[in-house]
Amino acid sequence: MATYLLDFDGVFFRYGTMEPIEGAVDYVNDLKSQGHKVIFLTARQRYQNDPEHLTVEKTEQVLASLGVAFDSIVDGVSSPRVLVNDEGAFAINHPLNSPLQQIMQDSPRPPQRSEVVERVYRGLAAVSWVAWKYADSNDADDYVQTLLIGKSLTSCGGFDHADLVARYRRRPGYHFHGEELPAGGNHPQYQGQISKLLQSDDPLYQATDGVADGAAMKVTAAAAYYLDDFQGLIKNIDRVTRVTHATVDARLSAILVALRLRQVFLDDDPDNMDRLVEEMRVAVKIMQFGDQANFFLDRVARARTIATQHDQPVDLLYKLCRDIGMDHLAWSTPIAACFWSYHNDTDFSKWFSHQHEKKMYLPRRFGIFRRVVHGLTLDRRVHAEDVQHLRAIGQYDDFVKTHGYHWQKSVDIDTFLSIAISIIAVRHGLDSVKTEVPQAIEMFGDDLATLAEQLVQMPSRKASCQREPASQNPQRAVASKIVRAG
Missing domain, CATH: 1.10.4080.10 (ADP-ribosylation/Crystallin J1)
Structure with missing residues (x-):
């Protein structure tokens, strides 16, 4: 059996809501009934989430009310998400807020x-x-x-x-x-x-x-x-x-x-x-x-x-x-x-x-x-x-x-x-x-x-910032500090 990693926002729920996308509940429950593992990956946080009404804790309560079976939730996961595996790897870039349907093996590949x-x-x-x-x-x-x-x-x-x-x-x-x-x-x-x-x-x-x-x-x-x-x-x-x-x-x-x-x-x-x-x-x-x-x-x-x-x-x-x-x-x-x-x-x-x-x-x-x-x-x-x-x-x-x-x-x-x-x-x-x-x-x-x-x-690579040394441009250095602090 396979392990399915699903995002919440835009894939299972309509982005930024607790509203399930068409077919999402049935899709996940069908996966579980077939013996697959379902793990949700999400940028949502368990406690101090922004916005507050989309915490993982409240999300779990909604999933329970919907009768959705799953194995676990991994929170605070940034995007994009890269899967590295030595035996069988398959990924889908799911259209935002589109109905969740059976994923076919001939789905278009992500662009090089x-x-x-x-x-x-x-x-x-x-x-x-x-x-x-x-x-x-x-x-x-x-x-x-x-x-x-x-x-x-x-x-x-x-x-x-x-x-x-x-x-x-x-x-x-x-x-x-x-x-x-x-x-x-x-x-x-x-x-x-x-x-x-x-x-x-x-x-x-x-x-x-x-x-x-x-x-x-x-x-x-x-x-x-x-x-x-x-x-x-x-x-x-x-x-x-x-x-x-x-x-x-x-x-x-x-x-x-x-x-x-x-x-x-x-x-x-x-x-x-x-x-x-x-x-x-x-x-x-x-x-x-x-x-x-x-x-x-x-x-x-x-x-x-x-x-x-x-x-x-x-x-x-x-x-x-x-x-x-x-x-x-x-x-x-x-x-x-x-x-x-x-x-x-x-x-x-x-x-x-x-x-x-x-x-x-x-x-x-x-x-x-x-x-x-x-x-x-x-x-x-x-x-x-x-x-x-x-x-x-x-x-x-x-x-x-x-x-x-x-x-x-x-x-x-x-x-x-x-x-x-x-x-x-x-x-x-x-x-x-x-x-x-x-x-x-x-x-x-x-x-x-x-x-x-x-x-x-x-x-x-975008994490490395190439800025002038403060000694070369003190006004800009002070200004940049203000921006980052704000």
């Missing part, structure tokens, strides 16, 4: 590390290509901030608040079509979230507001770094986001894009929209956002419905832009881009049509894109909802101040394509633009292959 590295490389390369193709130095911030976050994580062995703030404040050293890019990749006159960080001298600067979609445009590298830990990804994407954006909607937009990227990085049920929606609900519980997340989740559910009804990319683009939006709002462009990424059209170039002038690619037109959507495509009713929500969360005046000049006049094409094409490239490859991608990468000068390798590393 080299495959994941290649996918992460494609995601980073796609962000580079979109910025290069869009060719506007005022809109290269997607790539600049994606890379500075990735470099901070890999050089510091994880999130380092002071290091990330310092990188935002430095010029990135990129010459974009011959023009040197400023700190953060933003135009010096831009009054958004990065400008607020640059105007402060706080080494541990943290935003107090911010509802724009800039929170979601820069998570490709960070999503790759925390790929092996579902809960860790959610919490650390949020820590990165909080540096520049404070509102719940902005933080959720970054988490949404990170979870969508996780789907395609791991090639784990990558076309399942329902799973993404469910994982967002779990993320809201983990972050304890409660009712503050309702507006964002309603837009996610609406986008999912649209994406299931329209599978042609042009039709889907129009409907998402009309009923979700493509404005510089956290619940607009990021949600639309994530659900547009579920289509299977891999011809990226057709979304761009540039004129060549003075050795520079200038964004005069965007081919199909310009003919399908524009600033007034958004339904008036949806726009009214946006205004009402902005007022409700106290962000209306600030958003109008920073983004009002193009509200209902244009759509956020570069951010939309940066998010969506990064996801699609991971899922389906870069073949349609394979001759252009090297040019984009060469212009920025980053070694994306090596960075992808560094991002996709075993969790044990």
